[in-house]
Amino acid sequence: MNLSVQRTFSASGLCATSRREPPHAQLFRTAVHARCSNYPQNTQPSNxxxxxxxIGVLFTPVLAATSLVTPLPATAAADIDLPKGYLDTARSLVIALRDAVDTDLSGAPEREVRRKADPAKDLVRQxxxxWKDVPLVRDDVSYTQLTGAIKELGxxxxxxxxxxxxxxxxxxxxxxxxxxAENALPPETEKKSIFPF
Structure with missing residues (x-):
């Protein structure tokens, strides 16, 4: 997609939640919101x-971001010391996406699927x-599986x-x-209290 089309999309205001979207589409819109907001606002949208x-602007950055998944070798999480911030986000994202997919497959009404998908929007963006440009995590199985899931959804x-x-x-x-992805992540360590009780 050329730059003029991206600017047109940004100027139309579609980067914001101004129109009703299906639940899973919202997940990917958030992943490119920051990029959309960087374009000039001096053009008018085409009808x-x-x-x-x-659809093109929504998913092209996600697919580009996940294009590095295929050629990279996977590394078990236990072999490297993954950042705590990554582990927290990855665990939460697994749970949120699983809830959204399970609800969609159950045949629940769209409003219920939307409610389940909402928690994943910020997590996908984060x-x-x-983490997509961090060498320490991009070779890990959990990373390749999560980005693979996002790519397949897109x-x-x-x-x-x-x-x-x-x-x-x-x-x-x-x-x-x-x-x-969940199995590749190291188990959460139990927080020990400083008190003996």
Missing amino acids: LERREIL FMTR EFYMKNGQRSRLPENVGQVLLARLEA
């Missing part, structure tokens, strides 16, 4: 192909903007439309990735 522009919605519900086979692949 043509608004949906195509939205994960993709804070590709699904680009192909099928933003309001599509996840089919069972896609949902199970995502859940398997999330489980693999």
Whole structure:
């Protein structure tokens, strides 16, 4: 997508939550919000192909960010000392995405799926903007599985439309990735009290 299209998208105000979006699409919108806000606001949006522009801008940065997943070797979490901030975000993201996918697969109403997906929006943004360029984590299994899940979600919605519900086979692949990411993370250490009771 060329720069003029991205500027048009930014000027239209679609970086903000100004129109109703399906639950999972919100997750990926947040991942590119910071980039969208950096473009000048001196152009007017086109009324043509608004949906195509939205989908393209929404998912292209996510797919680009996760393109490094395939060629990199995976490393077990136990082999390296992962940053605590990464571990906290990754664990929370696994839980939030799993809740959203499980709810979608259950056939729940869209408002319920949206409610379950809301907690993951900030986590997706934090994960993709804070950790995608950190060599210490990008080779880890948990990282490759989480970014792989985000990439597959993005590709699904680009192909099928933003309001599509996840089919069972896609949902199970995502859940398997999330489980693999969770298993690769080291167990949380129990906080010990300084008191003897």
